[in-house]
Amino acid sequence: MGMFFPDDDTYNNGLRQTGFNRYKQLLSERSGGWLKMNLITCIGAAPLVFLISVSVAATSVLLLIPLSFTGGMIFGPFMSCLFDSILRGLRDDPDSWWEEYKRGWRQNWRTSLIPGGFFGLLAGFYTFMGFMMYWRTAPLSRSVIVMYFLSAFVVLSVHTVLWSLLVLFDQTPKNRIINIVSYIGGHLWKVVRSTLFQLIFIVLAVLFAPWSLFLIPFLGWYVRFVTLFIIYDSFDEFFSIEEQINAGNRNAE
Numbered sequence: 001m002g003m004f005f006p007d008d009d010t011y012n013n014g015l016r017q018t019g020f021n022r023y024k025q026l027l028s029e030r031s032g033g034w035l036k037m038n039l040i041t042c043i044g045a046a047p048l049v050f051l052i053s054v055s056v057a058a059t060s061v062l063l064l065i066p067l068s069f070t071g072g073m074i075f076g077p078f079m080s081c082l083f084d085s086i087l088r089g090l091r092d093d094p095d096s097w098w099e100e101y102k103r104g105w106r107q108n109w110r111t112s113l114i115p116g117g118f119f120g121l122l123a124g125f126y127t128f129m130g131f132m133m134y135w136r137t138a139p140l141s142r143s144v145i146v147m148y149f150l151s152a153f154v155v156l157s158v159h160t161v162l163w164s165l166l167v168l169f170d171q172t173p174k175n176r177i178i179n180i181v182s183y184i185g186g187h188l189w190k191v192v193r194s195t196l197f198q199l200i201f202i203v204l205a206v207l208f209a210p211w212s213l214f215l216i217p218f219l220g221w222y223v224r225f226v227t228l229f230i231i232y233d234s235f236d237e238f239f240s241i242e243e244q245i246n247a248g249n250r251n252a253e
Contacts, residue, residue: 030089033097038221044078052124072120076112084167157195187234194230
């Protein structure tokens with residue numbers, strides 16, 4: 001690890017580290033697999049990007065709704081696999097990235113279709129509104145801009161927790177909503193930090209487009225990893241993730 005970080009005598013890659021050492025450990029062990037998975041995820045996102053682009057070019061909300069929902073349904077299973085793999089890495093799943101990917105696809109593709117559709121719809125609306133505001137000749141009021149970013153912040157916060165629960169637990173929609181609200185309410189600062197990191201990355205990607213778009217296939221996994229890394233310890237404590245999974249593995253034996 002001395003190539004990118006100062007040597008640390010307390011660091012032991014054979015043991016599960018904590019804090020910043022844990023961050024270094026996961027990057028050292030998992031980044032290659034997550035990069036490959038992110039490239040596959042970008043392929044899954046291509047239809048959604050294309051369909052939203054068609055709707056924006058036509059400036060048609062009537063096109064935007066069905067096209068973005070359809071693109072989101074296509075993208076949903078790919079996104080769930082990336083969430084699933086990163087969460088498996090955070091709890092030290094021993095399987096290879098490809099085995100994790102295949103297992104994640106089998107377990108989550110059906111349940112991720114409708115949430116993926118709604119995610120695509122929201123992504124479409126925010127993209128559409130962003131272009132409409134950019135093309136607007138009259139100046140926008142500050143309240144409109146604040147509401148745009150504030151609502152995006154809330155959506156990103158719910159998005160991170162929702163997809164994490166989706167790949168971890170089989171729950172009814174009602175229980176999932178209750179758990180999302182309970183977790184965010186109890187760990188607001190962690191969620192704010194995680195969401196702020198995502199929002200800053202998105203804003204920078206938009207400001208430096210189109211050149212920044214070439215980096216997303218190589219950096220998208222890192223953004224997702226950091227957002228989940230920030231909340232994982234509190235998430236595990238709140239939902240007893242590893243305890244339940246370990247108990248299930250023991251019962252299976």
